Amino acid sequence: MIHKYKFKDQYIVIDVNSGAIHIVSEIVYDILDFYQEDRDEIVANLSHKYDEANILEALDEIEALVKEEMLFTEDSQVSMHILEERDAVIKAMCLHVAHDCNMKCKYCFGDTGAFEGERSLLSLETGKKAIDFLLKNSGSRRNLEIDFFGGEPLLNFDVVKELVAYGEKAQEDYGKNIRFTITTNGLLLDDEKIEFINSHMVNVILSIDGRPHVNDNMRKTVNGKGTYDLIHKNYINLVNKRKGTYYVRGTFTRNNLDFSEDVKHLVDNGFKSVSVEPVVTDPSYDYALKEEDLDTIFKEYERLADLYLDYYNSGKEFDFFHFKVDLTQGPCVIKRVSGCGAGTEYIAVTPNGDIYPCHQFVGNETFKLGNIADDVFDNRLYGTFNRTNIYSKEECKKCWAKFYCSGGCHANAYHMNNDMLIPYKLGCEMEKKRLECAIGIQAKLS
């Protein structure tokens, strides 16, 4: 399987099953449409446009790559038994330290922090049990992750601090390395919290949507006020003092399909690591993205690629999360096939200790896996999630992007199609466009 497309003035060909990527001439690009035919047929089909000698020369080059398994490569498919034989261990935990929030964002998937339940904060005791649970269930994995999440984690920051101290000590007893991360809406950030976050969190996610009017339309205080002026200065304070990685992370909706302007605004106003991502929500909402918006969204990603290249070439390079792709190696095949690990090696834990496959499933009792207080953890959905991968999804099997996107988000598939095996189509189309832009950018910079 190959995928070919034009990015600006370049013809790009991706050999899906080997991962090889080529920039080709127009004649090669055209020949690839007929490559399954014999040489005479190919010459006959293209002789109106190219000299025969040039066609044959290009054909020779194509055939050389085929022999080297860099074009039309067969899928050396990972056997399903390899996935099924993997140890059932947990290495990453989304720890919900607050099922409450001091903001009321319109698009919040977490029911403005409550996750369809009672508003509550994680107790220190339950938090310690959650860390113990992760350490005990992590098998031979050395690198573990705990992401402080909500709701708004800063509403319960004293517990966060104590849990980090507890985790940093406990990891030594187990010979593990816990990477702590946190996501915040920024309202409660002050110098003390910034100092702690910058000292202990390997990554921090700062929620902001972009331009003030865009942010303030969706991200409001509980009293309905815009938040841009309240949070931007806090984020600048944090970023200017930070040596580690961070992302300012926004959501675009149908209200700002010109979202490249939001990326530009964030970059021009102090941030080098930016993610602006499409909203995934009930299609009946007026801000939900629709299939008819795709052409506009595709053009906007192209504008964003232009912006990226312009800034790169003028010494103002920035990092756009969805344009990051590692063409020199990237994750191993097993990782690419199995995806995010939700429900297998990644779980979410609520303030009362309930366990879910990931933060997007929290509150849906169908997906509740147990509680950290249970004597024995029996993940009854392990097999279901483990078997949900790019070789079990019919749409993914025939998709050129499968080894880059790893089958997409299980929760989006479930929430949109009531079936984890049917990917969320709108999300797939946007992912493919982003990948084309990301690879195109690397081609332009090669």
Added chain:
Amino acid sequence: MKNIKTIAKPTLKNGCGECQTS
């Protein structure tokens, strides 16, 4: 090659689980 420039070598010929959540 005159017509083809390879910008990424094959990367899918090669799971310890030590990578980050994705």
